[in-house]
Amino acid sequence: MQVLVYGAGQLAQMMYLEGCPMGIEVQAVDVKNEQVVHPVTKQPMNISLGQAIANADALTVEFEHVPEHLLEQASRSGKLYPSIDAVLIGADRVREKRLLTRVGVANCPHRVVTQIDQLDSCIEELGERLILKASRDGYDGYGQWRLTQSSELSALKTTLQGLDLESVPLVVEKMLDFDREVSIIGVRDKQGQIRVYPLAENLHHKGQLHVSVAPALNITDALQKQAETIFTILAEGMGYIGVLAVELFQCGEQLLVNEIAPRVHNSGHWTLSGSDVSQFNNHLRAVTGLPLGQSDSLKVSAMVNIIGCSAFSSDLLSIPGCHLYWYGKTVREKRKMGHINVTADNFAELGDKLRALSEYLPLEHFPKLEDEAKRLKSLSPA
């Protein structure tokens, strides 16, 4: 079987590595030049995009910002999973909010702004602590602005002046005092069967995910169930096929949807070593019509992103349960170079291992690691 993935980054690479043993050949599309490339080497394959589409058993995406004309071409093949509508929902916050409203899933109070002056009424309605997000092309903290008090408004208006808000509106959200960020990742197959991984807790720094812990600590059954219900409503509401990630804010016992990613997700990379069937494997199973695999966690896991650096000793592999996943990229600031998965039998042990790990890693690139190690030790049941 063949699966063609739009996007040729690490997610396509990890799909390739998981697909190969299942007899699924994954090819990737570099959406910048529309070339079909090998997902690991990134070398052009001797095949046109049209031919690759014709050959493929399924088409899918590794990121939501695929040019629309490519998505339309893919959709016309009748083999694109998830659907073009689902991908576009992930690429456009206005569509996303519209979906959330339509299916009645709780999310941040917000307004859609197409003219700068509408910001005044946003403050009246949502308060003066706001996050402004470009509806499209937002990625890892780019295209976002914050307002913490109304006195900053005029400066912000100046900043935003050049933007064409009619074609790319802003979604303005109330800044929430949430307890933490979690995410629920699951998969839905062509028969509508759903499997959901346990909630992960996500630690961000300067707009980028740094550490995920799964299962998230102190998750009640009710909270996990709430997340699974949200996942199910969204996946069924979109007729979704494949892996879907839903980022959530936890406010007390309530979960609010922050963002939907119509794809495998960074906060699910722990599944490569912490579950029997990874998110990449389950995504391929769903889009090719194979039976879904188990989505429970075998151990407790931490996923640590390697961002903007690669110079540290691989001797960290001496820590039991510690696995390196490099993406084969050259170093750039803020670039995700790889990740480290750590598994343990319990959270206290996971904390110990993260502390051990931090001794191998340059602190400036892993600012959350030591604190997270301490937190796991302190929060975990004795």
Added chain:
Amino acid sequence: MQVLVYGAGQLAQMMYLEGCPMGIEVQAVDVKNEQVVHPVTKQPMNISLGQAIANADALTVEFEHVPEHLLEQASRSGKLYPSIDAVLIGADRVREKRLLTRVGVANCPHRVVTQIDQLDSCIEELGERLILKASRDGYDGYGQWRLTQSSELSALKTTLQGLDLESVPLVVEKMLDFDREVSIIGVRDKQGQIRVYPLAENLHHKGQLHVSVAPALNITDALQKQAETIFTILAEGMGYIGVLAVELFQCGEQLLVNEIAPRVHNSGHWTLSGSDVSQFNNHLRAVTGLPLGQSDSLKVSAMVNIIGCSAFSSDLLSIPGCHLYWYGKTVREKRKMGHINVTADNFAELGDKLRALSEYLPLEHFPKLEDEAKRLKSLSPA
């Protein structure tokens, strides 16, 4: 890092897939035409063997029958792990027996035969039930003959008449009434550190491995310890670096070495899903100087070889803990096409899963499966 593997079959492919996330690029050598090829696609890579050797951080083998001139070239680079001597021991039963004698590890009573007439004295010394094995190029049951009573001797002598026993001697072994076949797989790194996986029990059919179960049932601590001691003596005796497999006959509480394989081994494929760090991963770690990973089993596992067929439904993936590993080959009789790993929490559950698996698979190609399912159910503690 780069690792060059002599041999371009499934073992090189599985090394490639495990190496990629660790930042290790595995290339393969097709030893028939001495071309450097991609371990998955088998396509020639645009590089000479000499250049690939120069580029590589380590050279290794996926099978022991690499032409000697290639091994010598590899050895001259100073980067071949395991050493040429270790590989040649695996390729030559006379050298193998010599090692076993030298380090004092128990094995089958045997004689080396270089002239047909020596078979008479073999019968006198070892009895009339004998296995005759060509010292070289024996592979999966080829190049072996049996004598079950002395009256068959003259017919056997006729069969052997054409062989040049001076250059390829026979190793003649007493046919043992062993209880079962097990194997111990472990890894030794450049510092001499050793990690050993639990003993696996191996079920053969017509000279080919069909099913491995790991850990083997009813292994006492003393027996596992005995196997680890044998492994350690052999690995240290050869100054071995990398994964080494030792096939053993269990006779009561005694283990006798049957065969040594200086490489990752079919009976260790269960480690891909049943341990934290697979044999392929640990082999790459050892030969590149990375710290070794954990070698204990996370669950109980069965590995089922797919031999000479590929026509069955992938719906077997609906069995929890069931994983398919295809090698990307075209079907031929007796050819290993792939394998299926099954993990479970206990042996009774493993038996249930093998029974469920047998319903998806053509019986003629999986003759051991149903019996093994029954045996696991009957032998496992309630």
